[in-house]
Amino acid sequence: xxxxxxxxxxxxxxxxxxxxxxxxxxxxxxxxxxxxxxxxxxxxxxxxxxxxxxxxxxxxxxxxxxxxxxxxxxxxxxxxxxxxxxxxxxxxxxxxxxxxxxxxxxxxxxxxxxxxxxxxxxxxxxxxxxxxxxxxxxxxxxxxxxxxxxxxxxxxxxxxxxxxxxxxxxxxxxxxxxxxxxxxxxxxxxxxxxxxxxxxxxxxxxxxxxxxxxxxxxxxxxxxxxxxxxxxxxxxxxxxxxxxxxxxxxxxxxxxxxxxxxxxxxxxxx
Amino acid sequence: xxxxxxxxxxxxxxxxxxxxxxxxxxxxxxxxxxxxxxxxxxxxxxxxxxxxxxxxxxxxxxxxxxxxxxxxxxxxxxxxxxxxxxxxxxxxxxxxxxxxxxxxxxxxxxxxxxxxxxxxxxxxxxxxxxxxxxxxxxxxxxxxxxxxxxxxxxxxxxxxxxxxxxxxxxxxxxxxxxxxxxxxxxxxxxxxxxxxxxxxxxxxxxxxxxxxxxxxxxxxxxxxxxxxxxxxxxxxxxxxxxxxxxxxxxxxxxxx
Ligand SMILES: Nc1ncnc2c1ncn2[C@@H]1O[C@H](COP(=O)(O)OP(=O)(O)OP(=O)(O)O)[C@@H](O)[C@H]1O
Ligand SMILES: [Mg+2]
Numbered sequence: 001x002x003x004x005x006x007x008x009x010x011x012x013x014x015x016x017x018x019x020x021x022x023x024x025x026x027x028x029x030x031x032x033x034x035x036x037x038x039x040x041x042x043x044x045x046x047x048x049x050x051x052x053x054x055x056x057x058x059x060x061x062x063x064x065x066x067x068x069x070x071x072x073x074x075x076x077x078x079x080x081x082x083x084x085x086x087x088x089x090x091x092x093x094x095x096x097x098x099x100x101x102x103x104x105x106x107x108x109x110x111x112x113x114x115x116x117x118x119x120x121x122x123x124x125x126x127x128x129x130x131x132x133x134x135x136x137x138x139x140x141x142x143x144x145x146x147x148x149x150x151x152x153x154x155x156x157x158x159x160x161x162x163x164x165x166x167x168x169x170x171x172x173x174x175x176x177x178x179x180x181x182x183x184x185x186x187x188x189x190x191x192x193x194x195x196x197x198x199x200x201x202x203x204x205x206x207x208x209x210x211x212x213x214x215x216x217x218x219x220x221x222x223x224x225x226x227x228x229x230x231x232x233x234x235x236x237x238x239x240x241x242x243x244x245x246x247x248x249x250x251x252x253x254x255x256x257x258x259x260x261x262x263x264x265x266x267x268x269x270x
Numbered sequence: 271x272x273x274x275x276x277x278x279x280x281x282x283x284x285x286x287x288x289x290x291x292x293x294x295x296x297x298x299x300x301x302x303x304x305x306x307x308x309x310x311x312x313x314x315x316x317x318x319x320x321x322x323x324x325x326x327x328x329x330x331x332x333x334x335x336x337x338x339x340x341x342x343x344x345x346x347x348x349x350x351x352x353x354x355x356x357x358x359x360x361x362x363x364x365x366x367x368x369x370x371x372x373x374x375x376x377x378x379x380x381x382x383x384x385x386x387x388x389x390x391x392x393x394x395x396x397x398x399x400x401x402x403x404x405x406x407x408x409x410x411x412x413x414x415x416x417x418x419x420x421x422x423x424x425x426x427x428x429x430x431x432x433x434x435x436x437x438x439x440x441x442x443x444x445x446x447x448x449x450x451x452x453x454x455x456x457x458x459x460x461x462x463x464x465x466x467x468x469x470x471x472x473x474x475x476x477x478x479x480x481x482x483x484x485x486x487x488x489x490x491x492x493x494x495x496x497x498x499x500x501x502x503x504x505x506x507x508x509x510x511x512x513x514x515x516x517x518x519x520x521x522x523x524x525x526x
Pocket of ligand 1: 014015023024025043044045046047048049050051052214
Protein backbone atom coordinates (compact mmCIF):
# COMPACT_ATOMS: atom_id res chain seq x y z
CA UNK A 1 0.00 0.00 0.00
CA UNK A 2 1.24 3.48 -0.85
CA UNK A 3 0.60 6.65 1.06
CA UNK A 4 -1.45 8.89 -1.17
CA UNK A 5 -2.21 11.80 1.09
CA UNK A 6 -0.02 13.02 3.87
CA UNK A 7 -1.06 15.71 6.33
CA UNK A 8 1.85 16.66 8.57
CA UNK A 9 1.44 18.84 11.65
CA UNK A 10 -1.05 21.11 9.94
CA UNK A 11 -2.21 24.03 12.05
CA UNK A 12 -4.42 26.96 11.21
CA UNK A 13 -5.03 30.24 12.93
CA UNK A 14 -7.51 32.75 11.63
CA UNK A 15 -6.59 36.32 12.38
CA UNK A 16 -9.38 38.78 12.80
CA UNK A 17 -7.72 42.14 12.22
CA UNK A 18 -10.64 44.23 13.35
CA UNK A 19 -11.22 42.42 16.63
CA UNK A 20 -7.44 41.95 17.00
CA UNK A 21 -7.97 38.32 17.95
CA UNK A 22 -7.00 34.97 16.53
CA UNK A 23 -9.03 31.81 16.30
CA UNK A 24 -7.06 28.59 16.48
CA UNK A 25 -9.01 26.30 14.21
CA UNK A 26 -6.55 23.41 13.78
CA UNK A 27 -3.74 22.24 15.99
CA UNK A 28 -1.05 20.00 14.51
CA UNK A 29 -3.15 17.57 12.55
CA UNK A 30 -1.34 14.46 11.35
CA UNK A 31 -2.90 12.00 8.97
CA UNK A 32 -1.71 9.48 6.42
CA UNK A 33 -4.17 8.09 3.95
CA UNK A 34 -3.50 5.09 1.72
CA UNK A 35 -4.48 5.01 -1.91
CA UNK A 36 -8.09 3.97 -2.29
CA UNK A 37 -8.90 4.50 1.35
CA UNK A 38 -12.10 6.23 2.46
CA UNK A 39 -11.70 8.37 5.58
CA UNK A 40 -14.72 9.95 7.21
CA UNK A 41 -14.21 12.90 9.50
CA UNK A 42 -16.50 13.53 12.44
CA UNK A 43 -16.35 16.26 15.05
CA UNK A 44 -18.37 18.97 16.70
CA UNK A 45 -19.44 21.97 14.69
CA UNK A 46 -16.70 24.56 14.42
CA UNK A 47 -13.88 22.14 15.19
CA UNK A 48 -12.14 22.80 11.90
CA UNK A 49 -13.29 20.00 9.60
CA UNK A 50 -13.98 22.30 6.68
CA UNK A 51 -10.79 24.20 7.40
CA UNK A 52 -8.79 20.98 7.14
CA UNK A 53 -10.42 20.05 3.85
CA UNK A 54 -9.92 23.57 2.48
CA UNK A 55 -6.23 23.42 3.33
CA UNK A 56 -5.84 20.07 1.63
CA UNK A 57 -7.69 21.46 -1.38
CA UNK A 58 -5.31 24.41 -1.45
CA UNK A 59 -8.06 26.98 -0.92
CA UNK A 60 -6.41 28.10 2.32
CA UNK A 61 -2.75 28.14 3.29
CA UNK A 62 -1.95 26.36 6.56
CA UNK A 63 -0.39 28.44 9.33
CA UNK A 64 2.00 25.60 9.96
CA UNK A 65 2.79 22.14 8.64
CA UNK A 66 2.22 20.82 5.15
CA UNK A 67 0.09 18.60 2.97
CA UNK A 68 1.49 16.26 0.34
CA UNK A 69 -0.37 14.42 -2.36
CA UNK A 70 1.65 11.60 -3.89
CA UNK A 71 4.69 13.19 -2.29
CA UNK A 72 4.15 16.61 -3.90
CA UNK A 73 3.46 19.49 -1.52
CA UNK A 74 0.16 21.28 -1.93
CA UNK A 75 0.51 24.98 -2.63
CA UNK A 76 -2.67 25.82 -4.54
CA UNK A 77 -5.87 24.17 -5.75
CA UNK A 78 -5.40 21.70 -8.54
CA UNK A 79 -7.20 19.06 -10.55
CA UNK A 80 -5.46 16.27 -8.62
CA UNK A 81 -7.78 17.07 -5.70
CA UNK A 82 -11.45 17.05 -6.58
CA UNK A 83 -13.83 18.83 -4.24
CA UNK A 84 -17.50 18.15 -3.61
CA UNK A 85 -19.34 20.94 -1.81
CA UNK A 86 -22.28 20.77 0.55
CA UNK A 87 -23.95 23.52 -1.44
CA UNK A 88 -23.23 21.67 -4.73
CA UNK A 89 -21.56 24.72 -6.29
CA UNK A 90 -22.59 23.78 -9.82
CA UNK A 91 -22.09 26.48 -12.44
CA UNK A 92 -25.67 27.66 -13.00
CA UNK A 93 -24.95 28.77 -16.58
CA UNK A 94 -23.69 25.36 -17.61
CA UNK A 95 -25.80 22.32 -18.38
CA UNK A 96 -25.25 19.00 -16.65
CA UNK A 97 -22.96 17.92 -19.47
CA UNK A 98 -21.08 21.22 -19.51
CA UNK A 99 -20.60 21.17 -15.75
CA UNK A 100 -19.09 17.71 -15.90
CA UNK A 101 -16.92 18.73 -18.84
CA UNK A 102 -15.49 21.76 -17.05
CA UNK A 103 -12.30 20.02 -15.94
CA UNK A 104 -11.70 18.14 -19.20
CA UNK A 105 -12.17 21.36 -21.20
CA UNK A 106 -9.50 23.07 -19.12
CA UNK A 107 -7.22 20.11 -19.65
CA UNK A 108 -7.68 20.59 -23.37
CA UNK A 109 -9.30 17.23 -23.93
CA UNK A 110 -10.73 16.92 -27.40
CA UNK A 111 -14.44 17.46 -27.85
CA UNK A 112 -15.45 13.96 -28.85
CA UNK A 113 -13.34 12.35 -26.10
CA UNK A 114 -14.76 14.78 -23.60
CA UNK A 115 -18.34 14.04 -24.59
CA UNK A 116 -17.83 10.30 -24.43
CA UNK A 117 -16.17 10.62 -21.05
CA UNK A 118 -18.89 12.90 -19.65
CA UNK A 119 -21.71 10.79 -21.04
CA UNK A 120 -20.27 7.71 -19.46
CA UNK A 121 -20.17 9.49 -16.11
CA UNK A 122 -23.72 10.71 -16.61
CA UNK A 123 -24.78 7.16 -17.16
CA UNK A 124 -23.03 6.04 -14.00
CA UNK A 125 -24.82 8.68 -11.94
CA UNK A 126 -28.14 7.74 -13.56
CA UNK A 127 -28.80 11.08 -15.18
CA UNK A 128 -29.07 9.96 -18.76
CA UNK A 129 -31.59 12.22 -20.47
CA UNK A 130 -30.64 15.17 -18.27
CA UNK A 131 -27.47 16.11 -20.16
CA UNK A 132 -28.86 19.41 -21.38
CA UNK A 133 -30.70 20.48 -18.22
CA UNK A 134 -29.51 23.45 -16.24
CA UNK A 135 -28.89 23.12 -12.49
CA UNK A 136 -32.05 25.01 -11.59
CA UNK A 137 -34.02 22.25 -13.25
CA UNK A 138 -32.57 19.53 -11.00
CA UNK A 139 -33.43 18.23 -7.53
CA UNK A 140 -30.88 18.43 -4.74
CA UNK A 141 -29.90 14.78 -5.11
CA UNK A 142 -29.42 15.18 -8.86
CA UNK A 143 -27.33 18.29 -8.34
CA UNK A 144 -24.98 16.53 -6.02
CA UNK A 145 -24.65 13.61 -8.42
CA UNK A 146 -23.49 16.12 -10.97
CA UNK A 147 -21.16 17.62 -8.35
CA UNK A 148 -19.58 14.23 -7.79
CA UNK A 149 -19.37 13.43 -11.49
CA UNK A 150 -17.79 16.81 -12.19
CA UNK A 151 -15.09 16.11 -9.61
CA UNK A 152 -14.53 12.58 -10.92
CA UNK A 153 -14.30 13.74 -14.53
CA UNK A 154 -10.80 15.03 -13.78
CA UNK A 155 -9.82 11.61 -12.45
CA UNK A 156 -8.32 13.18 -9.31
CA UNK A 157 -5.95 11.45 -6.90
CA UNK A 158 -8.00 12.52 -3.93
CA UNK A 159 -11.67 13.32 -3.54
CA UNK A 160 -12.49 15.85 -0.83
CA UNK A 161 -16.13 15.91 0.22
CA UNK A 162 -17.40 18.44 2.75
CA UNK A 163 -20.77 17.27 4.04
CA UNK A 164 -21.82 16.47 0.49
CA UNK A 165 -25.15 15.00 1.54
CA UNK A 166 -25.80 17.47 4.34
CA UNK A 167 -28.39 19.40 2.34
CA UNK A 168 -30.34 16.30 1.28
CA UNK A 169 -33.29 14.59 2.93
CA UNK A 170 -32.77 11.29 4.76
CA UNK A 171 -34.10 9.08 1.95
CA UNK A 172 -32.02 10.70 -0.75
CA UNK A 173 -29.02 10.55 1.54
CA UNK A 174 -29.25 6.77 1.83
CA UNK A 175 -29.51 6.36 -1.90
CA UNK A 176 -26.58 8.69 -2.47
CA UNK A 177 -24.45 6.82 0.04
CA UNK A 178 -25.05 3.56 -1.80
CA UNK A 179 -24.34 5.13 -5.17
CA UNK A 180 -21.19 6.76 -3.88
CA UNK A 181 -19.93 3.42 -2.59
CA UNK A 182 -20.59 1.89 -5.97
CA UNK A 183 -18.78 4.70 -7.77
CA UNK A 184 -15.85 4.50 -5.38
CA UNK A 185 -15.69 0.72 -5.73
CA UNK A 186 -15.26 1.22 -9.46
CA UNK A 187 -12.69 4.01 -9.26
CA UNK A 188 -10.60 3.25 -6.16
CA UNK A 189 -10.34 6.88 -5.17
CA UNK A 190 -8.80 8.16 -1.99
CA UNK A 191 -11.57 9.98 -0.18
CA UNK A 192 -11.86 12.40 2.71
CA UNK A 193 -15.50 12.75 3.63
CA UNK A 194 -16.71 15.18 6.30
CA UNK A 195 -20.04 14.39 7.89
CA UNK A 196 -22.08 14.98 11.02
CA UNK A 197 -23.90 11.67 10.71
CA UNK A 198 -22.18 8.83 12.53
CA UNK A 199 -24.10 6.16 10.65
CA UNK A 200 -23.06 7.71 7.36
CA UNK A 201 -19.44 7.54 8.47
CA UNK A 202 -19.72 3.89 9.46
CA UNK A 203 -21.44 2.94 6.22
CA UNK A 204 -18.83 4.61 4.05
CA UNK A 205 -15.50 4.67 5.82
CA UNK A 206 -12.50 2.43 6.01
CA UNK A 207 -11.38 4.56 8.92
CA UNK A 208 -13.14 7.29 10.87
CA UNK A 209 -11.27 10.31 12.13
CA UNK A 210 -12.83 11.94 15.16
CA UNK A 211 -11.69 15.45 15.93
CA UNK A 212 -11.59 17.30 19.21
CA UNK A 213 -13.39 20.55 19.88
CA UNK A 214 -11.60 23.68 18.62
CA UNK A 215 -8.70 23.88 18.13
CA UNK A 216 -9.24 20.71 16.15
CA UNK A 217 -6.86 17.85 16.87
CA UNK A 218 -7.04 14.20 16.00
CA UNK A 219 -8.90 12.65 18.89
CA UNK A 220 -9.09 9.14 17.55
CA UNK A 221 -8.78 7.26 14.33
CA UNK A 222 -10.96 4.15 14.30
CA UNK A 223 -10.87 1.41 11.72
CA UNK A 224 -14.25 0.14 10.55
CA UNK A 225 -13.71 -3.57 10.03
CA UNK A 226 -17.22 -4.51 9.10
CA UNK A 227 -17.98 -6.47 5.93
CA UNK A 228 -19.63 -4.54 3.11
CA UNK A 229 -22.41 -3.82 2.45
CA UNK A 230 -22.81 -2.74 6.01
CA UNK A 231 -25.99 -3.48 7.91
CA UNK A 232 -27.14 -0.57 10.02
CA UNK A 233 -29.07 -2.97 12.21
CA UNK A 234 -26.19 -5.33 13.00
CA UNK A 235 -24.92 -5.43 16.61
CA UNK A 236 -21.37 -4.60 15.48
CA UNK A 237 -22.60 -1.52 13.65
CA UNK A 238 -24.46 -0.34 16.71
CA UNK A 239 -21.57 -1.01 19.02
CA UNK A 240 -19.31 1.10 16.83
CA UNK A 241 -21.99 3.75 16.64
CA UNK A 242 -22.16 3.98 20.43
CA UNK A 243 -18.39 4.11 20.78
CA UNK A 244 -18.17 7.02 18.32
CA UNK A 245 -21.18 8.74 19.74
CA UNK A 246 -19.59 8.73 23.20
CA UNK A 247 -16.31 10.09 21.84
CA UNK A 248 -18.02 12.89 19.94
CA UNK A 249 -20.47 13.80 22.66
CA UNK A 250 -17.61 14.71 25.01
CA UNK A 251 -16.21 17.04 22.37
CA UNK A 252 -19.55 18.60 21.51
CA UNK A 253 -19.96 19.46 25.18
CA UNK A 254 -16.49 20.95 25.27
CA UNK A 255 -17.26 22.92 22.12
CA UNK A 256 -20.37 24.46 23.66
CA UNK A 257 -18.31 25.45 26.71
CA UNK A 258 -15.76 27.12 24.47
CA UNK A 259 -18.55 29.04 22.81
CA UNK A 260 -19.99 30.12 26.15
CA UNK A 261 -16.64 31.46 27.29
CA UNK A 262 -16.15 33.14 23.91
CA UNK A 263 -19.35 35.07 24.17
CA UNK A 264 -19.05 35.93 27.86
CA UNK A 265 -18.32 39.59 28.37
CA UNK A 266 -16.06 40.30 31.35
CA UNK A 267 -17.69 42.32 34.09
CA UNK A 268 -21.15 41.27 33.04
CA UNK A 269 -23.42 38.84 34.88
CA UNK A 270 -25.26 38.54 38.15
CA UNK B 271 -49.23 34.04 -26.55
CA UNK B 272 -51.89 34.62 -29.21
CA UNK B 273 -54.24 35.94 -26.63
CA UNK B 274 -51.57 38.33 -25.47
CA UNK B 275 -51.10 39.59 -29.03
CA UNK B 276 -54.85 40.01 -29.44
CA UNK B 277 -55.09 41.97 -26.21
CA UNK B 278 -52.30 44.22 -27.37
CA UNK B 279 -53.91 44.82 -30.76
CA UNK B 280 -57.20 45.66 -29.07
CA UNK B 281 -55.64 48.13 -26.65
CA UNK B 282 -53.56 49.94 -29.28
CA UNK B 283 -56.44 49.84 -31.75
CA UNK B 284 -58.74 51.19 -29.07
CA UNK B 285 -56.47 54.15 -28.49
CA UNK B 286 -56.41 55.00 -32.19
CA UNK B 287 -60.20 54.71 -32.40
CA UNK B 288 -60.59 56.97 -29.40
CA UNK B 289 -58.24 59.44 -31.07
CA UNK B 290 -60.27 59.24 -34.24
CA UNK B 291 -63.59 59.79 -32.46
CA UNK B 292 -62.31 62.65 -30.34
CA UNK B 293 -60.92 64.55 -33.32
CA UNK B 294 -63.71 63.64 -35.76
CA UNK B 295 -66.39 65.15 -33.55
CA UNK B 296 -64.12 68.14 -32.81
CA UNK B 297 -64.12 67.39 -29.09
CA UNK B 298 -60.69 69.03 -28.88
CA UNK B 299 -59.06 71.86 -30.75
CA UNK B 300 -57.34 70.34 -33.84
CA UNK B 301 -54.39 72.60 -33.12
CA UNK B 302 -53.86 70.65 -29.91
CA UNK B 303 -54.56 67.22 -31.35
CA UNK B 304 -54.71 66.77 -35.10
CA UNK B 305 -56.80 63.88 -36.47
CA UNK B 306 -55.11 60.57 -37.39
CA UNK B 307 -55.51 61.18 -41.09
CA UNK B 308 -53.48 64.37 -40.90
CA UNK B 309 -50.70 62.66 -38.99
CA UNK B 310 -50.77 59.85 -41.51
CA UNK B 311 -50.43 62.27 -44.42
CA UNK B 312 -47.66 64.12 -42.65
CA UNK B 313 -45.90 60.79 -42.17
CA UNK B 314 -46.26 59.88 -45.84
CA UNK B 315 -44.83 63.24 -46.90
CA UNK B 316 -41.92 62.90 -44.56
CA UNK B 317 -41.23 59.33 -45.62
CA UNK B 318 -41.39 60.24 -49.32
CA UNK B 319 -39.01 63.13 -48.76
CA UNK B 320 -36.67 60.63 -47.05
CA UNK B 321 -36.60 62.87 -44.00
CA UNK B 322 -38.14 60.48 -41.48
CA UNK B 323 -35.60 57.81 -42.34
CA UNK B 324 -32.80 60.32 -41.83
CA UNK B 325 -34.09 61.44 -38.45
CA UNK B 326 -34.54 57.87 -37.30
CA UNK B 327 -31.10 56.91 -38.54
CA UNK B 328 -29.50 59.89 -36.81
CA UNK B 329 -31.18 59.07 -33.50
CA UNK B 330 -30.49 55.35 -33.66
CA UNK B 331 -26.86 55.89 -34.56
CA UNK B 332 -26.34 58.17 -31.54
CA UNK B 333 -28.11 55.78 -29.25
CA UNK B 334 -26.16 52.84 -30.55
CA UNK B 335 -22.80 54.56 -30.19
CA UNK B 336 -23.69 55.90 -26.76
CA UNK B 337 -24.86 52.51 -25.67
CA UNK B 338 -21.76 50.74 -26.92
CA UNK B 339 -19.35 53.21 -25.36
CA UNK B 340 -21.29 53.47 -22.09
CA UNK B 341 -21.88 49.78 -21.58
CA UNK B 342 -18.36 48.77 -22.55
CA UNK B 343 -16.71 51.17 -20.14
CA UNK B 344 -19.37 50.34 -17.54
CA UNK B 345 -18.71 46.60 -17.73
CA UNK B 346 -14.93 46.99 -17.70
CA UNK B 347 -14.79 49.47 -14.84
CA UNK B 348 -17.50 47.64 -12.90
CA UNK B 349 -15.58 44.37 -13.11
CA UNK B 350 -12.29 46.04 -12.15
CA UNK B 351 -14.01 47.67 -9.18
CA UNK B 352 -15.47 44.34 -8.16
CA UNK B 353 -12.23 42.43 -8.51
CA UNK B 354 -9.64 44.82 -7.12
CA UNK B 355 -10.10 46.59 -3.81
CA UNK B 356 -7.51 49.16 -4.80
CA UNK B 357 -9.35 50.06 -7.96
CA UNK B 358 -12.62 50.28 -6.08
CA UNK B 359 -11.08 52.60 -3.51
CA UNK B 360 -9.68 54.81 -6.27
CA UNK B 361 -12.57 54.93 -8.73
CA UNK B 362 -15.61 54.22 -6.53
CA UNK B 363 -15.80 57.76 -5.08
CA UNK B 364 -15.59 59.33 -8.56
CA UNK B 365 -18.53 57.28 -9.73
CA UNK B 366 -20.46 58.16 -6.60
CA UNK B 367 -19.87 61.87 -7.17
CA UNK B 368 -20.94 61.71 -10.80
CA UNK B 369 -24.01 59.59 -10.07
CA UNK B 370 -26.22 62.22 -8.37
CA UNK B 371 -25.75 64.65 -11.28
CA UNK B 372 -28.83 64.13 -13.45
CA UNK B 373 -28.05 63.09 -16.99
CA UNK B 374 -29.87 66.18 -18.26
CA UNK B 375 -27.43 68.40 -16.41
CA UNK B 376 -24.72 67.15 -18.72
CA UNK B 377 -26.43 68.53 -21.79
CA UNK B 378 -25.11 72.13 -21.61
CA UNK B 379 -21.56 71.06 -20.88
CA UNK B 380 -21.71 68.40 -23.59
CA UNK B 381 -22.85 71.03 -26.10
CA UNK B 382 -19.97 73.29 -25.07
CA UNK B 383 -17.41 70.51 -25.26
CA UNK B 384 -18.65 68.58 -28.26
CA UNK B 385 -20.88 70.96 -30.23
CA UNK B 386 -24.31 70.17 -31.60
CA UNK B 387 -23.22 67.26 -33.77
CA UNK B 388 -23.34 63.57 -32.86
CA UNK B 389 -20.50 63.63 -30.38
CA UNK B 390 -22.39 65.57 -27.70
CA UNK B 391 -25.35 63.15 -27.79
CA UNK B 392 -23.10 60.13 -27.77
CA UNK B 393 -21.32 61.58 -24.76
CA UNK B 394 -24.53 62.22 -22.82
CA UNK B 395 -26.01 58.83 -23.59
CA UNK B 396 -22.83 56.97 -22.80
CA UNK B 397 -22.67 58.80 -19.48
CA UNK B 398 -26.16 57.64 -18.54
CA UNK B 399 -25.63 54.10 -19.76
CA UNK B 400 -22.25 53.92 -18.03
CA UNK B 401 -23.74 54.81 -14.65
CA UNK B 402 -26.50 52.23 -15.01
CA UNK B 403 -24.12 49.49 -16.13
CA UNK B 404 -21.12 50.16 -13.88
CA UNK B 405 -23.07 49.85 -10.64
CA UNK B 406 -24.93 46.73 -11.64
CA UNK B 407 -21.78 45.08 -12.91
CA UNK B 408 -19.95 45.92 -9.69
CA UNK B 409 -22.76 44.52 -7.58
CA UNK B 410 -22.82 41.45 -9.80
CA UNK B 411 -19.12 40.73 -9.32
CA UNK B 412 -19.38 41.25 -5.59
CA UNK B 413 -22.40 39.04 -5.19
CA UNK B 414 -20.85 36.15 -7.08
CA UNK B 415 -20.75 33.10 -4.82
CA UNK B 416 -17.05 32.56 -3.95
CA UNK B 417 -17.66 28.84 -3.72
CA UNK B 418 -17.99 28.83 -7.51
CA UNK B 419 -14.49 30.23 -7.81
CA UNK B 420 -13.23 27.51 -5.50
CA UNK B 421 -15.03 24.89 -7.52
CA UNK B 422 -13.39 26.15 -10.69
CA UNK B 423 -9.95 26.33 -9.12
CA UNK B 424 -10.20 22.76 -7.84
CA UNK B 425 -11.14 21.67 -11.35
CA UNK B 426 -7.92 23.12 -12.71
CA UNK B 427 -8.87 26.68 -13.60
CA UNK B 428 -6.17 29.35 -13.50
CA UNK B 429 -6.99 33.00 -12.84
CA UNK B 430 -7.73 33.70 -16.47
CA UNK B 431 -10.09 30.74 -16.68
CA UNK B 432 -11.79 31.88 -13.49
CA UNK B 433 -12.34 35.30 -14.99
CA UNK B 434 -13.72 34.21 -18.35
CA UNK B 435 -15.54 31.09 -17.23
CA UNK B 436 -16.85 32.08 -13.82
CA UNK B 437 -16.74 35.81 -13.07
CA UNK B 438 -18.02 36.96 -16.45
CA UNK B 439 -20.92 34.53 -16.90
CA UNK B 440 -21.78 34.81 -13.21
CA UNK B 441 -22.07 38.58 -13.50
CA UNK B 442 -24.10 38.51 -16.71
CA UNK B 443 -27.55 38.68 -15.07
CA UNK B 444 -26.57 41.90 -13.33
CA UNK B 445 -24.95 43.28 -16.46
CA UNK B 446 -28.21 42.76 -18.30
CA UNK B 447 -30.11 44.57 -15.60
CA UNK B 448 -27.75 47.46 -16.27
CA UNK B 449 -28.36 47.20 -20.02
CA UNK B 450 -32.12 47.34 -19.57
CA UNK B 451 -31.87 50.40 -17.37
CA UNK B 452 -29.37 51.87 -19.79
CA UNK B 453 -31.77 51.59 -22.72
CA UNK B 454 -34.46 53.47 -20.82
CA UNK B 455 -32.05 56.16 -19.72
CA UNK B 456 -30.56 56.54 -23.16
CA UNK B 457 -33.94 57.24 -24.77
CA UNK B 458 -34.74 59.95 -22.30
CA UNK B 459 -31.33 61.55 -22.69
CA UNK B 460 -31.23 61.29 -26.46
CA UNK B 461 -34.54 63.02 -27.00
CA UNK B 462 -33.77 65.69 -24.42
CA UNK B 463 -30.39 66.40 -26.02
CA UNK B 464 -31.92 66.58 -29.49
CA UNK B 465 -34.63 68.91 -28.28
CA UNK B 466 -32.10 71.33 -26.89
CA UNK B 467 -29.39 71.44 -29.50
CA UNK B 468 -29.49 69.51 -32.73
CA UNK B 469 -30.12 69.70 -36.44
CA UNK B 470 -31.38 66.17 -36.91
CA UNK B 471 -32.96 63.29 -35.04
CA UNK B 472 -36.41 62.58 -33.68
CA UNK B 473 -36.08 65.07 -30.84
CA UNK B 474 -35.18 67.75 -33.38
CA UNK B 475 -38.11 66.69 -35.56
CA UNK B 476 -40.52 67.29 -32.68
CA UNK B 477 -38.97 70.62 -31.75
CA UNK B 478 -38.80 71.81 -35.35
CA UNK B 479 -42.41 70.83 -36.01
CA UNK B 480 -43.56 72.68 -32.93
CA UNK B 481 -41.85 75.85 -34.18
CA UNK B 482 -43.87 75.59 -37.42
CA UNK B 483 -47.11 74.67 -35.59
CA UNK B 484 -47.10 71.25 -37.23
CA UNK B 485 -48.99 69.36 -34.53
CA UNK B 486 -49.24 66.36 -36.86
CA UNK B 487 -45.48 66.00 -37.04
CA UNK B 488 -45.09 66.45 -33.29
CA UNK B 489 -47.44 63.52 -32.75
CA UNK B 490 -45.68 61.53 -35.46
CA UNK B 491 -42.28 62.08 -33.85
CA UNK B 492 -43.59 61.00 -30.49
CA UNK B 493 -45.22 57.90 -31.94
CA UNK B 494 -42.01 56.91 -33.70
CA UNK B 495 -40.02 57.36 -30.49
CA UNK B 496 -42.53 55.20 -28.65
CA UNK B 497 -42.39 52.48 -31.28
CA UNK B 498 -38.58 52.51 -31.39
CA UNK B 499 -38.32 52.42 -27.62
CA UNK B 500 -40.72 49.53 -27.48
CA UNK B 501 -38.85 47.57 -30.16
CA UNK B 502 -35.41 48.12 -28.70
CA UNK B 503 -36.55 47.18 -25.21
CA UNK B 504 -38.01 44.01 -26.69
CA UNK B 505 -34.76 43.22 -28.50
CA UNK B 506 -32.79 43.57 -25.29
CA UNK B 507 -35.28 41.37 -23.49
CA UNK B 508 -35.00 38.72 -26.17
CA UNK B 509 -31.22 38.83 -25.99
CA UNK B 510 -31.42 38.62 -22.22
CA UNK B 511 -33.68 35.62 -22.30
CA UNK B 512 -31.33 33.86 -24.66
CA UNK B 513 -28.16 34.64 -22.77
CA UNK B 514 -29.71 33.94 -19.39
CA UNK B 515 -31.69 30.85 -20.30
CA UNK B 516 -29.91 29.11 -17.43
CA UNK B 517 -31.17 31.71 -14.99
CA UNK B 518 -34.34 30.44 -13.40
CA UNK B 519 -35.56 33.89 -12.41
CA UNK B 520 -35.31 35.27 -15.93
CA UNK B 521 -38.28 33.06 -16.70
CA UNK B 522 -40.11 33.45 -13.46
CA UNK B 523 -39.66 37.20 -13.77
CA UNK B 524 -41.62 37.44 -17.01
CA UNK B 525 -45.34 37.98 -16.59
CA UNK B 526 -47.67 36.48 -19.11
N1 LIG C 1 -12.35 32.48 7.01
C1 LIG C 1 -12.41 32.41 8.35
N2 LIG C 1 -12.09 33.48 9.10
C2 LIG C 1 -12.14 33.43 10.44
N3 LIG C 1 -12.48 32.34 11.12
C3 LIG C 1 -12.82 31.24 10.44
C4 LIG C 1 -12.81 31.22 9.02
N4 LIG C 1 -13.19 30.00 8.61
C5 LIG C 1 -13.43 29.29 9.73
N5 LIG C 1 -13.21 30.01 10.82
C6 LIG C 1 -13.33 29.55 12.21
O1 LIG C 1 -12.57 28.38 12.34
C7 LIG C 1 -13.27 27.42 13.11
C8 LIG C 1 -13.41 26.14 12.33
O2 LIG C 1 -14.32 26.35 11.26
P1 LIG C 1 -14.75 25.21 10.26
O3 LIG C 1 -15.65 25.80 9.26
O4 LIG C 1 -13.55 24.51 9.76
O5 LIG C 1 -15.57 24.23 11.22
P2 LIG C 1 -16.34 22.89 10.85
O6 LIG C 1 -15.76 21.81 11.68
O7 LIG C 1 -16.34 22.65 9.38
O8 LIG C 1 -17.79 23.22 11.35
P3 LIG C 1 -19.19 22.70 10.79
O9 LIG C 1 -19.33 21.29 11.26
O10 LIG C 1 -20.19 23.59 11.44
O11 LIG C 1 -19.17 22.82 9.31
C9 LIG C 1 -14.58 28.04 13.50
O12 LIG C 1 -14.46 28.54 14.80
C10 LIG C 1 -14.75 29.17 12.53
O13 LIG C 1 -15.42 30.24 13.15
MG1 LIG D 1 -17.85 22.70 7.87
